[in-house]
Amino acid sequence: MKMSANKSADIFIYGEITKYAWEEYGEVSSITFKKDLDELGDIDTINLHINSPGGSVFEGIAIFNMLKMHKAKINAYIEALAASIASVIPMCADKVYMHKNSMMMVHHAWTWASGNAQELRKAADDIEKISKSACQTYLDRAGNKLTEKKLEELLDAETWLSADEAFSYGLCDEVLPANEAAASISASLFAQYSNVPQSLIRGISQQAQGMTDEEKKLRNRIAAEAKAGAAYIETILGGMYK
Template sequence: MGKDFVINLQLFADNPPAGTPKRIWELKQAAQPNTLDMYIYGDVKGDYFDWWEWERVESETSANHFRNELAKYPDAKQINIYINSYGGSVFEGTAIYSQLRRHPAEKVVYIDGFACSVASVIAMAGDRVIMPKNTMMMIHDAMNVAVGNARQLRKAADDLDVIMEGNRQAYLEKSNGKMEEGKLIELLEAETWLTAQQCIEYGFADELLEKEADLTEAKQMLQQMNKTLEQQLNYNKAIVAQFRELGKKPVQKVLPKDPEPPKQNKPKNLMAALFR
């Protein structure tokens, strides 16, 4: 049951319900010379195993894929990064942030809707972060799913603490002194939504646009995210309910049956059988 449960969750993650907005992850040459346009619209996730094809697939939103794509443009002088994402894998997102920080090109980040979770970390790689006044960021502590004994679970918690130390540095470096670490920890622990104006005040953004962004796709994405989360929760509840029902059923002992008497073949001639 446990193995099937893990496989079903993976299938659910790799094959989202119908109606989920198509992920847009693209890095392409812009109209200006030596300028790249990078779009992060949707989830950030690493490579995964395709259970249907029984093969490992390189995710288009993985740090490995981004590195390979970025290497195709060695002469890039500016990278425009457009973000409308509710986040995803902290490992992939943090690696993408580091790659952007190391790149010598000027990075200009445009928040087109939401920059949530690790997508906000990626945004911190921008030399300039531009936000229309109706866009938002959401920051929170990293989360993970852990299974194991007490020692392994304690290690998982310690690993998350180390990961958050690194992530906090991304926000602190971008804020350039406008944000104290104690206040940042408070905001992260509270899973805080930040307006564009607040991002300017905290140093997470550099320019506020009066013109509002078209949030149609952003709202649809957030609604679908909530719907998908609800479906996952219902799925988990159904699994838990099945386990509880199994625990309630009494164990019935199977008693050996009395041996049945050997079957006798009925004679075809009933009258003849009377005289035997």
């Protein structure tokens, strides 16, 4: 986050949205976001810049609500990619802008679940409620440009929208000229999506080729530690609710 003149600030969500954020890799969590937002103090305008493959639904919802409740006018700019929960966050803005060569991906929320039949049914019910909440967020932004039936079709198909398509559905207010920003790439997240455009898949491959062995080892270690921490916390929470 950067302060600008005239009581305005630029906020950048450039990376995965996760509870276990490593800022050096551009990752964002609701905790780090709130801390930085509070430090901005009294501002009238927020320019929100997004280039993110998505991530944690609840972390993203928390960020959405922080911005929605903020008194500042919010202008959201999708620089290259707003996928999954990162496509929900800009829906809080007063105006949403997309560069001509940027993309927005929408899909139903998903989760991992384990346990007995009752627990699995509850997990399915919970994730359906989360999806319905996100669905309403899109509809509120789109107005009469997008019906609930059409939105369901887009979500079911994991749809990657161009800027012009997002504009036609009312999910952005203005299409800006193309820029040179590269889409934020998360190989682990993209591997779980079904319809990733080939251009982004090539970008993942090129990114991996450009990494040194030490960088690859460090990323693998960070990912392993994050997964282990998440599994440990899930074990604790699971014990609390049983």
